[in-house]
Amino acid sequence: MSEKDSNWRFADDVIVESEVILRARQQSLELGIDPIPPSTGAQAAVVVAATAAENIVEIGTGVGVSGLWLLTGSPEAQLTSIDVEVEHQQHARAFFTEAGAPSNRVRLIPGRALDVLPRMNENSYDIVFVDADPQSVIEYVEHGLRLVRPGGTVLVARALWRGRVADPAARDEIATGFRTLITETAASGAVISALSPAGDGLLQITKLTP
Numbered sequence: 732m733s734e735k736d737s738n739w740r741f742a743d744d745v746i747v748e749s750e751v752i753l754r755a756r757q758q759s760l761e762l763g764i765d766p767i768p769p770s771t772g773a774q775a776a777v778v779v780a781a782t783a784a785e786n787i788v789e790i791g792t793g794v795g796v797s798g799l800w801l802l803t804g805s806p807e808a809q810l811t812s813i814d815v816e817v818e819h820q821q822h823a824r825a826f827f828t829e830a831g832a833p834s835n836r837v838r839l840i841p842g843r844a845l846d847v848l849p850r851m852n853e854n855s856y857d858i859v860f861v862d863a864d865p866q867s868v869i870e871y872v873e874h875g876l877r878l879v880r881p882g883g884t885v886l887v888a889r890a891l892w893r894g895r896v897a898d899p900a901a902r903d904e905i906a907t908g909f910r911t912l913i914t915e916t917a918a919s920g921a922v923i924s925a926l927s928p929a930g931d932g933l934l935q936i937t938k939l940t941p
């Protein structure tokens with residue numbers, strides 16, 4: 732194993748997940764859903780805690796692993812989570828309840844994210860976490876930047892997409908989309924961004940201007 736691979740493995744292995752997150756992770760894998768790795772979850776929770784986030788949007792509920800991590804950073808926050816699969820959200824609801832997050836603080840919206848997001852209020856959220864279908868990631872970030880307040884942050888999971896984003900020979904739609912997103916946000920004066928290689932990459936984009 733290379734030095735970098737062992738660093739990556741250590742960054743995931745060193746994190747101790749709660750019993751509920753471990754069970755949600757197991758359930759995700761049984762349903763064929765890929766949950767965010769522990770290092771991504773912990774990093775997202777730190778951003779949530781550092782910004783004292785009160786209102787969070789998640790695109791891609793899955794069975795709740797990422798939502799549980801987001802609420803770890805700010806247990807009193809309001810989480811609004813969107814997923815096209817009702818069955819995923821039913822499992823997620825059970826895990827949120829088990830974790831002590833009441834239903835009035837976790838709003839699960841079933842539907843295609845691109846149908847739901849335009850109906851949400853701009854400048855109203857502290858964090859938008861993106862982890863749904865990667866083909867639409869640029870549109871999700873555009874919506875996310877509209878929804879967060881100035882100083883709010885859009886977090887994009889899997890931004891290194893299975894190692895393909897860093898491979899200049901990879902020209903598929905998903906790799907190209909993430910690459911474009913990373914370079915354009917780095918060059919934009921309207922945001923400040925950083926790409927963490929933890930997990931499969933976490934792109935953090937903080938909105939500077941209204």
Ligand SMILES: C[S@@+](CC[C@H](N)C(=O)[O-])C[C@H]1O[C@@H](n2cnc3c(N)ncnc32)[C@H](O)[C@@H]1O
Pocket residue numbers: 759764765766767790791792793794795796797798813814815816819842843844845862863864
């Ligand atoms: C990788 S999984 C999310 C995993 C979750 N974030 C976690 O860490 O546990 C992606 C999720 O996005 C949902 N999804 C896919 N396309 C979507 C769409 N167009 N709108 C909303 N959700 C979508 C899938 O049903 C799936 O639950």
